[in-house]
Amino acid sequence: MDVPFFLSLFVLSHLLLLLHSFSAQEDNKIQVTCPKSFDCKPFHQPLSFPFFNSTYSQCGLCAVTCGVPNRHPQIQLGNEGPLYDVIPWYDVIPVENIPKNVYHVQIHDQILQTHLENRNCNAFTDLKFPDSSSISFTLINSYLPFFKCDKSSDLVSPTEDHFKGYHNYTKCKDYNLYYKFPDDPLPSLPPDLPSCSVIHLPLNSSNMNATASDPFHLLATTFPLELRVSEDCQKCYQGGGQCQNDNQTFHCATTNKGIDTTTNL
Structure with missing residues (x-):
């Protein structure tokens, strides 16, 4: 092999490596300018990160569907899972005196309501929300x-x-179900009961006079939920990036444009 050919091959291989590196960097950048907030009637104030609508699907962690006639706005927790109605009088807002990465939203679970109305034992399924490295969800109250x-x-x-x-x-x-009502908390699950598990379901605190022997009357289908954005994701957003999850591994997608701090939808 002569020297000029070897040099040409060497230069070409390095160019290909540089192109691959540049492409990988571009893949880690977002190509959209995200609005600071967007209106979602009948909420009393605009919504912002971590919420997004269908127009800007790369700009948040929880999709919110607004503007459908004769129905409440709906929220999807994470990238998959059912839609929940959002009850507007309990606005989606940061919680006072708590870090800015914490939000409370009141949701209505139509699937749970149907199971309770039909006295279907599928109602007694632990509420599991799609936590990720960017955001987690917790029943409150x-x-x-x-x-x-x-x-x-x-x-x-x-x-x-x-x-x-x-x-x-x-x-x-x-x-079989075993529980204490109304006030006594359950103890830890003993190790000698491997056939048992613990589930948590929202309590209808406005119906404390319900018959304790009938658990179908004890549960609520509308309840508050806490959304907590991870510190890494919050820093990413504040720095102009967008939080992304790759196989439950967090990374921050960046752009030169970042977050548009002036434009509303």
Whole structure:
């Protein structure tokens, strides 16, 4: 191989490496200028990060659907999962005297409401929200914990012995429920009850006179939720970037344009 050909091959290979590096850097940049806020009637004030609408799908962590006639705005928590109605009188706002990365929103769970109205035991499924490295979701205020114990287990007698003094509901096909109402918290799940798990569901605190033996009457379908943006994501946003998750690994996508601090939708 002569020297000129070798040099040409060397230069070409390095050019390809540089192009690949440049492309990777561009992939980590966002190509949209995000508005500081957007209107979403009937909320009393504009919404902003971590919320976004369909026009600017790269500009937040929770999609909000607004402006549909005769229905509440809806929110999707994370990139997947069901839509929840947002109750407008409890605006989506930062919480006073708490860091700016914390928000409260009141949502309505239509699926849970349908299960409760039909007395469907699928209502007793732990509420799980799609936490990520950028944002997490937590039930706040009143919730009711249950021990949910598999009926197929051979440990029926020890289970019943352990839950003496508890309310119970035994009409579900696959499991029994044990709980305390209204005020006593559940103790830790004992290790000798492997067939049991703990679930948490929103408590209807306005119906404290409900019959304790019927858990379908104890639960709420409209409840407040706390949204907490991670510190890394908050810093990314404040620095003009956008929070992205790659296989649950956080990274900050940047742009020269960053956040438009003047434009509303």
